[in-house]
Amino acid sequence: MTLERFINEQEAKHPGATGEFSGLLHDLSLAAKLVWREVSKAGLVDVLGSTDHTNSSGDIVKKLDVFADETIFKAMDHGGHVCVMASEENEDILHIPDEYAAGKYVLLYDPLDGSSNIDANITIGSIFSIFKRVSTTGKGTLQDCLQPGYKQVSAGYIIYGSSTIFVYSTGHGVHGFTLDPSVGEFLLSHENIRIPSKGKIYSLNEGNYCNWSDGMQKYIQYLKESDKATNRPYSLRYIGTMVGDAHRTLLYGGIFAYPGDRKNPQGKLRLMYECNPMAFIIEQAGGKSSDGTKSILQVQPTSLHQHTPVFLGSTEDVALCEKFLKESA
Numbered sequence: 001m002t003l004e005r006f007i008n009e010q011e012a013k014h015p016g017a018t019g020e021f022s023g024l025l026h027d028l029s030l031a032a033k034l035v036w037r038e039v040s041k042a043g044l045v046d047v048l049g050s051t052d053h054t055n056s057s058g059d060i061v062k063k064l065d066v067f068a069d070e071t072i073f074k075a076m077d078h079g080g081h082v083c084v085m086a087s088e089e090n091e092d093i094l095h096i097p098d099e100y101a102a103g104k105y106v107l108l109y110d111p112l113d114g115s116s117n118i119d120a121n122i123t124i125g126s127i128f129s130i131f132k133r134v135s136t137t138g139k140g141t142l143q144d145c146l147q148p149g150y151k152q153v154s155a156g157y158i159i160y161g162s163s164t165i166f167v168y169s170t171g172h173g174v175h176g177f178t179l180d181p182s183v184g185e186f187l188l189s190h191e192n193i194r195i196p197s198k199g200k201i202y203s204l205n206e207g208n209y210c211n212w213s214d215g216m217q218k219y220i221q222y223l224k225e226s227d228k229a230t231n232r233p234y235s236l237r238y239i240g241t242m243v244g245d246a247h248r249t250l251l252y253g254g255i256f257a258y259p260g261d262r263k264n265p266q267g268k269l270r271l272m273y274e275c276n277p278m279a280f281i282i283e284q285a286g287g288k289s290s291d292g293t294k295s296i297l298q299v300q301p302t303s304l305h306q307h308t309p310v311f312l313g314s315t316e317d318v319a320l321c322e323k324f325l326k327e328s329a
């Protein structure tokens, strides 16, 4: 079962479908293959290392970031499926060139998540979030991009690790397709992924511990105590690439988090490019997302590059973390 066939078969289940959404997903899977090809030969060609400028969040931009950003934009700008795009690497929204038609969808993407891990050959990824436009005609607007996560019609990521997997949901479960380089096709490898209701792994940058709230510190201390009945102590696993840490959490259960702290009350991760799409995937797989008090998908965005505290994973684990945060609030 190739990704292409799966997309077409999903479309056939929707009698009114125009094929525009399928066309968008096909273009996205081509972009994923083009980025994979560059990532997989990163050590051999001149794409490692940094450019000499920073993005809107102050991160140093890597050469592969630029390649991935441009590749995704160029794969998506001419199909007539999207009316506007926004990328973590660009300050403003990205308009569709005048010579191409504007479609009914909106695409937001993090072209290369975990770029600080590229040179060390550690798992990286690309993340995407898709909405229907709210404006009626012509070029899309900032308002088309600033929609709450529950309005996503689809979201997903591509993980470039020991193998490359395209994981997405259109609101009907979460499915994963592994790239078979010998045929250049994404093949169904993880159908209808369900996250365990409770895990035994926690994943976060504990280096920020001293700046966390009492509730967050108490929660992590609780996970480290020994008690077989509750799977404790939990094991700590942290790559520093959200795609990798969230993908492991999706498959094995447990919790991934990037809390707010005294230095960064809103944490580090971006609502529109990282947290919304990952929350959509985790909740579609039967898990839970939170900003500490409510689902990430209920957060009303106010700016393209806003950050949010984020907690994702098994329902029981995220609910318990929320309880600890609430008790100390």
Ligand code: AFP
Binding pocket: 059, 112, 113, 114, 115, 116, 117, 205, 240, 241, 242, 243, 258, 268, 269
């Ligand atoms: P980069 O893309 O700058 O490497 O940041 C990756 C990321 O946005 C996310 O993928 C990680 O979960 C998080 O930042 C890692 O942040 P810390 O380095 O502060 O742990």
